[in-house]
Amino acid sequence: MRRPDGKIVLLGDMNVGKTSLLQRYMERRFPDTVSTVGGAFYLKQWRSYNISIWDTAGREQFHGLGSMYCRGAAAVILTYDVNHAQSLLELEDRFLGLTDTASADCLFAIVGNKVDLSEEGPGEGGQEGGPAGGGGGAAPRLPKQVQPEDAVAFYKKILKYKMLDEKDVPAAEQMCFETSAKTGHNVDLLFETLFDMVVPVILQQRAQGPPQTVDIASSRPPARTRSGCCA
Numbered sequence: 001m002r003r004p005d006g007k008i009v010l011l012g013d014m015n016v017g018k019t020s021l022l023q024r025y026m027e028r029r030f031p032d033t034v035s036t037v038g039g040a041f042y043l044k045q046w047r048s049y050n051i052s053i054w055d056t057a058g059r060e061q062f063h064g065l066g067s068m069y070c071r072g073a074a075a076v077i078l079t080y081d082v083n084h085a086q087s088l089l090e091l092e093d094r095f096l097g098l099t100d101t102a103s104a105d106c107l108f109a110i111v112g113n114k115v116d117l118s119e120e121g122p123g124e125g126g127q128e129g130g131p132a133g134g135g136g137g138a139a140p141r142l143p144k145q146v147q148p149e150d151a152v153a154f155y156k157k158i159l160k161y162k163m164l165d166e167k168d169v170p171a172a173e174q175m176c177f178e179t180s181a182k183t184g185h186n187v188d189l190l191f192e193t194l195f196d197m198v199v200p201v202i203l204q205q206r207a208q209g210p211p212q213t214v215d216i217a218s219s220r221p222p223a224r225t226r227s228g229c230c231a
């Protein structure tokens with residue numbers, strides 16, 4: 001198998017829909033999912049490039065693996081649930097630090113998923129990803145807890161954290177998406193916008209040296225630190 005040219009990683013709290021987004025894009029369906037254990041990846045050929053897209057586990061117990069998956073990533077998709085404000089806060093508190101191992105030119109996309117469930121969101125009609133292949137009937141609509149402006153504000157915090165200048169990176173409005181893995185709303189747009197954007201990052205990485213990919217056999221998760229230990 002040809003070595004992937006670049007890597008995109010999905011991060012975010014459990015249950016926000018990372019696996020569902022990836023399956024919607026790669027398999028064109030919305031199957032029942034089980035909470036991810038560890039991580040898994042798909043390979044996508046985009047133009048003449050091979051891109052690996054990594055799905056990670058949001059569960060706290062797998063947290064230590066996140067920075068390993070992010071190593072050398074050309075882009076990270078930080079995913080939250082628009083109907084669950086805490087899931088956006090978790091991105092800042094728990095997940096952003098995991099991206100320290102990503103490529104220096106790493107792109108960040110902020111994705112608010114499950115818009116089909118919110119009162120203001122697009123409904124089941126006008127599906128862009130074909131018929132929802134599962135999930136049962138329409139669920140009751142929920143008040144939307146996270147607005148696009150909140151995601152834009154978080155994007156700006158990321159730039160501050162990474163010490164990046166707004167004029168050197170794609171605009172916040174370009175990198176914040178609201179999606180529904182269930183209906184397919186904006187899912188192709190998300191992945192394909194990112195694929196086009198990571199190609200220059202891949203070329204840059206190539207110019208700098210061999211690609212860094214995750215070798216699970218030789219990588220170990222960071223050692224656990226014991227709380228209260230100061231030795």
Ligand SMILES: Nc1nc2c(ncn2[C@@H]2O[C@H](COP(=O)(O)OP(=O)(O)OP(=O)(O)O)[C@@H](O)[C@H]2O)c(=O)[nH]1
Nearest residue numbers: 014015016017018019020033035036058114181182
């Ligand atoms: N209505 C609706 N439900 C969704 C959507 N995306 C995911 N779900 C549901 O939300 C639940 C969690 O989805 P997953 O894709 O497994 O979530 P995850 O982020 O991969 O979770 P972990 O693997 O535990 O980190 C499942 O019951 C999905 O069917 C969506 O866009 N709309």
Ligand SMILES: [Mg+2]
Nearest residue numbers: 018019035036
């Ligand atoms: Mg999952």
